[in-house]
Structure formats: structure tokens, C-alpha cells
Amino acid sequence: MRALIQRVAEAAVRVDGRVVGAIGPGLLVLAGIAADDTAADRDWLARKIVAMRIFADAAGVMNRSVQETGGDILAVSQFTLYASTRKGNRPSWSAAAAPAVAEPGFAALVATLASLLGRPVPTGVFGADMAVSLVNDGPVTVWLDSRARE
Helix, strand or coil, rough: EEEEEEEEEEEEEECCCCCCCCCCCCEEEEEEEECCCHHHHHHHHHHHHHHCCEEEECCEEEEHHHHCCEEEEEEEEEEHHCCCCCCCCCCCCCCECCCHHHHHHHHHHHHHHHHHHHCCCCCCCCCCCEEEEEEEEEEEEEEECCCCCC
């Protein structure tokens, strides 16, 4: 699993002009699922996202997690995180899971995030053409890959 995490002042996702998920301060998580992802990949990624210390403490040092700050998480499925341009300029997404695998994998990630965070995690609509808006706070943007685990 891969995730691009952005610390945000606010974020929203719209489908057909209608807001389907929105948060105030917290994290926007764009998540991609690979065909061979496991529950261990999902659990590692979810724990890392919820515990990542990228929010300022009283001294202004990034030392607090989204959980500690009471921030929210907005999760959006993003198969394009598995883009490969090795064979030219048109990306291939063959490493991304097919929708029949990716949709339940993404739903399981969202459920795990919600369980760890202790509250619901809003999302976009899987497979829909979505418009995602955000105000990146910092900016702080972090790339995670459950295979690299760095």
C-alpha cells in the first residue's frame, strides 16, 4: 500500500459538485492499493498514519500526531500512486490492484484508520471522478510505502 499524506488546515472531496467528505485540521490521505497487499501492509500503514508526529507541540516542534491533536483524517482512494513511466511518457498502472481487490482493501484501510483514530474517517467515492481540494498546512507532505517501511 502507498499513501501520500498531507497535513491540512481543511480538505474536501466532491463528486458531481456535491461534497461527499470534508474535514477541518488533520490529514488528507491519498491511498493506493496493490494487488498483493496484505493485512500486515494495511495495519502498518494505518498505525503509521495515525501515530506520525507531524503536528506542532507547544514549542512549535513537529512532535504530535493527528490522534493527539484531535485532528481528522479524510481518505481518498488513489490508484495513480502506482504509476510507472518506465516504458515512456504514458503511465502504466498495472501494479495497482483491480477494482474488485482495491475497493475492499481501501475500505479495510479506512476501517482500520477509524478504529485507531477513535472516530469515523470520511472518504471520497471509490472509482468516481472526484475533485479534491485542500489547504496544505506547512506545507507538510509525506510519502509512505508499506513495502519500503521507512
